[in-house]
Amino acid sequence: xxxxxxxxxxxxxxxxxxxxxxxxxxxxxxxxxxxxxxxxxxxxxxxxxxxxxxxxxxxxxxxxxxxxxxxxxxxxxxxxxxxxxxxxxxxxxxxxxxxxxxxxxxxxxxxxxxxxxxxxxxxxxxxxxxxxxxxxxxxxxxxxxxxxxxxxxxxxxxxxxxxxxxxxxxxxxxxxxxxxxxxxxxxxxxxxxxxxxxxxxxxxxxxxxxxxxxxxxxxxxxxxxxxxxxxxxxxxxxxxxxxxxxxxxxxxxxxxxxxxxxxxxxxxxxxxxxxxxxxxxxxxxxxxxxxxxxxxxxxxxxxxxxxxxxxxxxxxxxxxxxxxxxxxxxxxxxxxxxxxxxxxxxxxxxxxxxxxxxxxxxxxxxxxxxxxxxxxxxxxxxxxxxxxxxxxxxxxxxxxxxxxxxxxxxxxxxxxxxxxxxxxxxxxxxxxxxxxxxxxxxxxxxxxxxxxxxxxxxxxxxxxxxxxxxxxxxxxxxxxxxxxxxxxxxxxxxxxxxxxxxxxxxxxxxxxxxxxxxxxxxxxxxxxxxxxxxxx
Amino acid sequence: xxxxxxxxxxxxxxxxxxxxxxxxxxxxxxxxxxxxxxxxxxxxxxxxxxxxxxxxxxxxxxxxxxxxxxxxxxxxxxxxxxxxxxxxxxxxxxxxxxxxxxxxxxxxxxxxxxxxxxxxxxxxxxxxxxxxxxxxxxxxxxxxxxxxxxxx
Numbered sequence: 001x002x003x004x005x006x007x008x009x010x011x012x013x014x015x016x017x018x019x020x021x022x023x024x025x026x027x028x029x030x031x032x033x034x035x036x037x038x039x040x041x042x043x044x045x046x047x048x049x050x051x052x053x054x055x056x057x058x059x060x061x062x063x064x065x066x067x068x069x070x071x072x073x074x075x076x077x078x079x080x081x082x083x084x085x086x087x088x089x090x091x092x093x094x095x096x097x098x099x100x101x102x103x104x105x106x107x108x109x110x111x112x113x114x115x116x117x118x119x120x121x122x123x124x125x126x127x128x129x130x131x132x133x134x135x136x137x138x139x140x141x142x143x144x145x146x147x148x149x150x151x152x153x154x155x156x157x158x159x160x161x162x163x164x165x166x167x168x169x170x171x172x173x174x175x176x177x178x179x180x181x182x183x184x185x186x187x188x189x190x191x192x193x194x195x196x197x198x199x200x201x202x203x204x205x206x207x208x209x210x211x212x213x214x215x216x217x218x219x220x221x222x223x224x225x226x227x228x229x230x231x232x233x234x235x236x237x238x239x240x241x242x243x244x245x246x247x248x249x250x251x252x253x254x255x256x257x258x259x260x261x262x263x264x265x266x267x268x269x270x271x272x273x274x275x276x277x278x279x280x281x282x283x284x285x286x287x288x289x290x291x292x293x294x295x296x297x298x299x300x301x302x303x304x305x306x307x308x309x310x311x312x313x314x315x316x317x318x319x320x321x322x323x324x325x326x327x328x329x330x331x332x333x334x335x336x337x338x339x340x341x342x343x344x345x346x347x348x349x350x351x352x353x354x355x356x357x358x359x360x361x362x363x364x365x366x367x368x369x370x371x372x373x374x375x376x377x378x379x380x381x382x383x384x385x386x387x388x389x390x391x392x393x394x395x396x397x398x399x400x401x402x403x404x405x406x407x408x409x410x411x412x413x414x415x416x417x418x419x420x421x422x423x424x425x426x427x428x429x430x431x432x433x434x435x436x437x438x439x440x441x442x443x444x445x446x447x448x449x450x451x452x453x454x455x456x457x458x459x460x461x462x463x464x465x466x467x468x469x470x471x472x473x474x475x476x477x478x479x480x481x482x483x484x485x486x487x488x489x490x491x492x493x494x495x496x497x498x499x500x501x502x503x504x505x506x507x508x509x510x511x512x513x514x515x516x517x518x519x520x521x522x523x524x525x526x527x528x529x530x531x532x533x534x535x536x
Numbered sequence: 537x538x539x540x541x542x543x544x545x546x547x548x549x550x551x552x553x554x555x556x557x558x559x560x561x562x563x564x565x566x567x568x569x570x571x572x573x574x575x576x577x578x579x580x581x582x583x584x585x586x587x588x589x590x591x592x593x594x595x596x597x598x599x600x601x602x603x604x605x606x607x608x609x610x611x612x613x614x615x616x617x618x619x620x621x622x623x624x625x626x627x628x629x630x631x632x633x634x635x636x637x638x639x640x641x642x643x644x645x646x647x648x649x650x651x652x653x654x655x656x657x658x659x660x661x662x663x664x665x666x667x668x669x670x671x672x673x674x675x676x677x678x679x680x681x682x683x684x685x686x687x688x
Contacts (some may be wrong), residue, residue, distance in 0.1 A: 111680065320653075372620060373553070
């Protein structure tokens with residue numbers, strides 16, 4: 001057995017990194033267990049001629065496609081979850097789009113009652129957003145009136161380029177809001193990291209460290225502060241003592257296959273919206289037969305991914321859209337609820353640069369591939385570098401039957417049950433996606449697109465299967481222990497020394513990529529632990 | 537194996553023929569990639585399916601090859617789409633194709649790194665949005681709405 005820790009962190013993604021940094025810097029003995037390993041910059045495929053192929057093979061966002069031993073499979077026919085088992089978590093492969101939740105996102109219970117209020121407000125989180133912006137290294141433009149004031153960013157906005165200016169022109173013609181996308185990537189050298197060189201390869205992460213991969217921008221600081229990071233350590237279960245407190249965790253040392261135990265005073269679970277409920281369910285015991293911290297029955301329920309409809313546009317103007325940081329513009333024109341549309345909640349338009357040549361040809365994002373044969377090259381010449389994409393990312397309603405449970409037919413490479421996922425959009429989500437599709441068509445018209453290709457993620461069998469980039473809601477925070485898993489400080493109602501610090505605690509998902517919020521929540525929880533709990 | 541590779545070459549050149557600037561797929565390393573990435577069983581299935589559809593392709597002229605591949609596309613949709621996907625990604629992962637893109641006037645490199653691309657920095661004067669649009673509902677402004685029909 002290893003030496004007892006003050007704090008045991010499980011999962012080395014962005015939130016685990018931030019918790020480890022804050023508590024190690026405060027002098028606590030922090031041990032972090034991570035089932036995967038390190039991915040160094042040079043291991044990214046950006047310098048490999050077959051980098052695009054690899055994005056669909058060993059760098060695929062879906063663990064079931066990668067099939068690596070450190071990943072766990074996901075038993076579902078409802079989606080393709082994006083995950084990365086390793087130091088940095090999904091930030092190793094995400095696109096680092098860094099918008100924030102809006103104040104109304106915290107008040108959906110008040111607004112319409114089909115989702116709960118958060119037990120905290122935007123104002124409670126605002127200063128933590130500001131500080132994690134600087135910690136992670138962001139770039140952007142202050143002054144966006146569609147959001148509460150934010151800033152400063154660590155570096156100036158990314159270059160607009162012809163693509164960004166073309167999109168801005170289209171939004172202007174429509175009279176819609178549009179703003180340069182805030183991103184967690186550096187436009188200039190900063191904090192010992194290199195600025196972006198606009199390679200356009202963001203969809204396999206970043207080999208330069210310009211993009212805020214937590215393994216590159218937080219973990220070096222956490223390790224320097226004294227945190228211990230144990231890779232290849234897959235937690236099998238959390239162990240409770242007779243008093244109901246956690247004693248620690250049992251994990252598989254994947255290098256040797258041996259089971260080991262790590263004891264700690266506090267356990268902080270940072271394993272994402274699928275991995276966290278999975279581990280709580282795996283930790284069922286005699287006094288908690290339905291899973292740890294699950295007296296409410298809410299562990300694993302209310303899974304949210306955001307609604308998603310995509311569009312790919314092709315225009316005659318040369319946009320050089322294969323160059324530059326993927327995020328170009330954001331439009332928050334439709335972000336707030338307006339019930340005249342026939343639904344509650346809203347969506348943002350994430351407007352991004354177009355894919356690289358192979359991805360364009362196979363229709364990786366549009367769902368529409370190139371023709372083959374004699375016409376292929378003319379097709380390609382007209383489209384490559386002449387396009388952009390937009391995603392309507394909306395606030396899906398939390399539903400109890402959208403949930404993570406344990407699979408009875410699939411296991412990971414250590415024999416632990418895989419998560420099973422069930423996910424279906426709510427009627428409100430369908431209405432929102434249908435309405436958003438029309439707005440995406442309008443954007444194409446305003447941009448002068450000669451081709452607008454909608455991807456609604458509905459297959460030939462009529463089933464919606466989202467790429468599930470965002471894993472939220474499965475251990476929601478709240479004020480009522482009967483209806484939530486953690487309290488406003490992210491402490492499990494049922495287990496006094498267990499904290500949950502990842503996207504699973506978000507009661508609603510808003511209309512934005514969630515990592516900025518996950519990081520802000522992590523910093524808030526970590527400082528609370530440092531100042532109020534660990535000291536005691 | 538040589539015969540199989542010749543047949544795969546005929547297949548990929550039917551999918552991606554040259555056009556004077558872009559090379560035919562067989563000249564861009566696509567055959568080896570297709571053979572390797574499909575793996576033995578899928579490769580054998582492809583060759584058998586080609587024969588079922590009127591192949592082998594080798595002895596046929598381009599028009600007849602196209603007719604065979606069209607039958608393959610209609611009759612073996614899943615296999616065909618897999619082959620096409622592997623061929624497209626393999627083709628665009630080759631330097632001769634990147635060179636053809638440059639010859640057509642594109643500033644394009646086969647690999648994103650290490651060079652990346654030069655871009656003009658964000659120019660406040662030129663690139664800052666001038667519009668006054670954009671608003672949000674403040675925390676204290678959030679009010680109960682009436683649910684749209686069918687959502688209660």
